[in-house]
Amino acid sequence: MSDLLAARSQMAMSLAFHIVFAVVGMxxxxxxxxxxxLWLKRGDPVYRILAERWSKGTAIMFAVGAVSGTVLxxxxxxxxxxxxxxxxxxxxxxxxxxxxxxxLEAIFxxxxxxxxxxxxxxxxxxxxxxxxxxxxxxxxxVVCANAWMNHPVGFQLVDGRPTDIDPLxxxxxxxxxxxxxxxxxxxxxxxxxxxxxxxxxxLLKDRQNRFHRLALNIALLVGGVAALVQPFSGDISARLVAxxxxxxxxxxxxxxxxxxxxxxxxxxxxxxEHETVHFGIEIPYGLSLLAFHDPHxxxxxxxxxxxxxWPPVPIVHFAFQIxxxxxxxxxxxxxxxxxxxFVGKEQPLGLLILASPLGLIALEAGWVVTEVGRxxxxxxxxxxxxxxxxxxxxxxxxxxxxxxxxxxxxxTTLSLLGAHVVRSPKAREVQ
Amino acid sequence: xxxxxxLLATALMVSLILYALTAGADFGGGVWDMLxxxxxxxxxxxxxxRALAPIWEANxxxxxxVVVLLFVAFPSAFATLMIWLHIPLTIMLVGIVLRGTAFTxxxxxxxxxxxxxxxRWSLQFAAASVMTPIMLGVCVGAVASGRVPGTTxxxxxxxxxxxxxxxxxxxxxxxxxxxxxxxxxxDPALQDDFRKRALGAxxxxxxxxxxxxxxxxxxxxxxxxxxxxxxxxxxxxxxxWTRRYWLARSMAALQVVTILWGWGLSQFPYILPPTLxxxxxxxxxxxxxxxxxxxxxxxxxxxxxxLYLYRVxxxx
Ligand code: HDD
Ligand code: HEM
Ligand code: HEM
Numbered sequence: 131m132s133d134l135l136a137a138r139s140q141m142a143m144s145l146a147f148h149i150v151f152a153v154v155g156m157x158x159x160x161x162x163x164x165x166x167x168l169w170l171k172r173g174d175p176v177y178r179i180l181a182e183r184w185s186k187g188t189a190i191m192f193a194v195g196a197v198s199g200t201v202l203x204x205x206x207x208x209x210x211x212x213x214x215x216x217x218x219x220x221x222x223x224x225x226x227x228x229x230x231x232x233x234l235e236a237i238f239x240x241x242x243x244x245x246x247x248x249x250x251x252x253x254x255x256x257x258x259x260x261x262x263x264x265x266x267x268x269x270x271x272v273v274c275a276n277a278w279m280n281h282p283v284g285f286q287l288v289d290g291r292p293t294d295i296d297p298l299x300x301x302x303x304x305x306x307x308x309x310x311x312x313x314x315x316x317x318x319x320x321x322x323x324x325x326x327x328x329x330x331x332x333l334l335k336d337r338q339n340r341f342h343r344l345a346l347n348i349a350l351l352v353g354g355v356a357a358l359v360q361p362f363s364g365d366i367s368a369r370l371v372a373x374x375x376x377x378x379x380x381x382x383x384x385x386x387x388x389x390x391x392x393x394x395x396x397x398x399x400x401x402x403e404h405e406t407v408h409f410g411i412e413i414p415y416g417l418s419l420l421a422f423h424d425p426h427x428x429x430x431x432x433x434x435x436x437x438x439x440w441p442p443v444p445i446v447h448f449a450f451q452i453x454x455x456x457x458x459x460x461x462x463x464x465x466x467x468x469x470x471x472f473v474g475k476e477q478p479l480g481l482l483i484l485a486s487p488l489g490l491i492a493l494e495a496g497w498v499v500t501e502v503g504r505x506x507x508x509x510x511x512x513x514x515x516x517x518x519x520x521x522x523x524x525x526x527x528x529x530x531x532x533x534x535x536x537x538x539x540x541x542t543t544l545s546l547l548g549a550h551v552v553r554s555p556k557a558r559e560v561q
Numbered sequence: 562x563x564x565x566x567x568l569l570a571t572a573l574m575v576s577l578i579l580y581a582l583t584a585g586a587d588f589g590g591g592v593w594d595m596l597x598x599x600x601x602x603x604x605x606x607x608x609x610x611r612a613l614a615p616i617w618e619a620n621x622x623x624x625x626x627v628v629v630l631l632f633v634a635f636p637s638a639f640a641t642l643m644i645w646l647h648i649p650l651t652i653m654l655v656g657i658v659l660r661g662t663a664f665t666x667x668x669x670x671x672x673x674x675x676x677x678x679x680x681r682w683s684l685q686f687a688a689a690s691v692m693t694p695i696m697l698g699v700c701v702g703a704v705a706s707g708r709v710p711g712t713t714x715x716x717x718x719x720x721x722x723x724x725x726x727x728x729x730x731x732x733x734x735x736x737x738x739x740x741x742x743x744x745x746x747x748d749p750a751l752q753d754d755f756r757k758r759a760l761g762a763x764x765x766x767x768x769x770x771x772x773x774x775x776x777x778x779x780x781x782x783x784x785x786x787x788x789x790x791x792x793x794x795x796x797x798x799x800x801x802w803t804r805r806y807w808l809a810r811s812m813a814a815l816q817v818v819t820i821l822w823g824w825g826l827s828q829f830p831y832i833l834p835p836t837l838x839x840x841x842x843x844x845x846x847x848x849x850x851x852x853x854x855x856x857x858x859x860x861x862x863x864x865x866x867x868l869y870l871y872r873v874x875x876x877x
Binding site: 193196197201203205206207211214215222229230232233237241245260295296520539546 | 624636639659661664714845851855859873
């Protein structure tokens, strides 16, 4: 494995790991708040147990998120020093604000966790709101930094060095809105369904359990609403990519030849050698319609670009298919569940259990689309990933080490969550 | 004189000091956890765990702030550091991950103390608590002695002074933690356990400090700072001896502040002595201004929130 590949793999692995904890930090506070709000309104203690249980899970995830995030902030420099030297001053703003948001989140989560009987109820609820706001802000801010890598603006290049830097413009680059929105919704969707699946599993074993039934409903409400709006947000992202990153779009769709009225490709195995796709289903005019909202629009194909600017087409293509497939499936599932709820029927527990990892899978796949689709660039159009990598040799060593560490950490976290959050409360706790 | 660059250099040092004062004490706690023993072994461990628990995750934020300040305000220095100190920094990160895992597990898991799995977590916690401060000290020592950038990826830090400074940092953090801990309990016997440990750590820290000074006689540390460090050390030991725990805690913290501040003063205006200055490494002015504003806004939001947290928990 070359050092560049090791560095890329380590970065990808660390980010893929961190993102899971990041979305929990963004979305769980909302679930907690809904439960707490119902407790305040109805006075039913089961809601308070639920909020406490969820907040305990959030605290465990928060701790792991902080550790893996600390590692990431070093890795940016340890693996990509040239990139950070170039980009640090430009995208430092969202990173600094993220640190601030994280700190606020930690403080208010502390009050929330340990303050149930110490602060007035309304103050406690407001602390929860602060946790939600700062957690979500954290996520959006880092995504702004990432969006800048896709849409580098806010500086002038003079003699190969960035000058005239405008950090605010860089932070609010053309991709920030689309990516920030899509990411935030993805967080609520993936966490909502993951939690719903866990409680559905417990319900399957113990149908009469009120605790799990109420938990399931809250999680499903949050995840389901997100799943219904996500395709619209995905459409905004796709149209932006079509305008600003045509190679990425072409790779996502394995679209080799430039044409007007381009068809939408579903599935299929791209054959990069011969610039064709095997076994795909084509929907006429679909791609032009989706990417530009015009059936006759011209969509540029990969053949328009030099080969050394192509991202790894099959990876981007498969990842995109996975994300969109899951996105469509989950939106349909959400509709079905809401209908069952409306007519007062039991939720499809088996389906919900099967669906619980799907949101997280789509989330990871979406990031693969964004990041691998940007290759060979680390800053789109300005700096290649190969120019940014550290000169330090033997990068396979830290890559292997961190992979093993994260495997251990994942295992620990899962077993802890199993012990603390998933188990049913004792009968007397719920009365 | 006081321009944006100086202000940001100050912010960098303040944030490093805050990391040493908070996370440093956590690491030190890990050392005492490992060295717990005698009649009150398990009480000692419980005390340490209780003192660490509520805030430990947040402490790394100061280290992250150091990183962010470096890459935003002094990007070329950041890149140089990350390349030439790649190995010690990576080991430090491994320590942070291992420690976080072990602590979370021990904190949340209802296993008994005698459970073999618990012992394994304890071992991991201890090893990580030792490894991380040493590497932090090695990095500081490498910068202070002007070895960054080096000629190879090891000679930039693998040398007498940085390594000795690593062990000094460990001892200093252990001393700091031992001075914090007596105030976290009302049990006089337990207080005394940590008082004795603090006195022991003071001796080790002083010896290692003396060794470090001997290994790097050319470091331009102002005489005033050296005298101050010695006086504060004596005061700290004196207050421990006479069981004035608040004074001991304040002196230990002041000691850490003085040492780091003294290091900063002695090498200013250089960020990476002997050649790269803060001004030479600084990002464009527009960036520095925005960064300072962000820090100001951050302070305005954080201070009241933090006071609120503090008030809620002191009212118990
Ligand atoms: C629950 C997760 C999830 C689901 C169901 C979807 N997405 Fe997504 N998608 C993400 C989670 C995600 C993501 C992980 O959050 C990404 C990566 C970067 C980003 O901004 O969002 C992403 C990126 C991303 C991009 C690339 C943006 C860029 O590179 O700038 C496009 C074009 C889409 N998505 C389009 C869609 C469409 C058309 C969907 C149809 C249903 C869809 N996504 C569902
Ligand atoms: C899309 C990707 C990312 C998202 C959505 C995200 C979001 C978050 C969130 C919500 C938290 C709060 C922790 C929690 O609640 O569990 C967090 C923590 C953290 N993240 Fe990320 N993050 C992402 C990528 C990154 C990257 C690339 C870095 C590296 C620079 C990073 C650095 C950190 C740090 C340092 C923390 C811990 C807070 C601290 O100690 O300051 N994150 N992240
Ligand atoms: C958390 C969600 C994210 C995931 C799962 C993710 C995934 C990936 C993957 C798969 C790669 C390797 C691409 C390749 O080399 O083929 C990568 C590279 C990288 N990502 Fe991300 N990414 C995420 C978010 C971010 C964010 C928020 C940032 C920065 C602010 C970021 C910065 C980078 C950098 C600097 C690289 C290395 C250079 C490159 O390969 O282009 N990523 N990421």
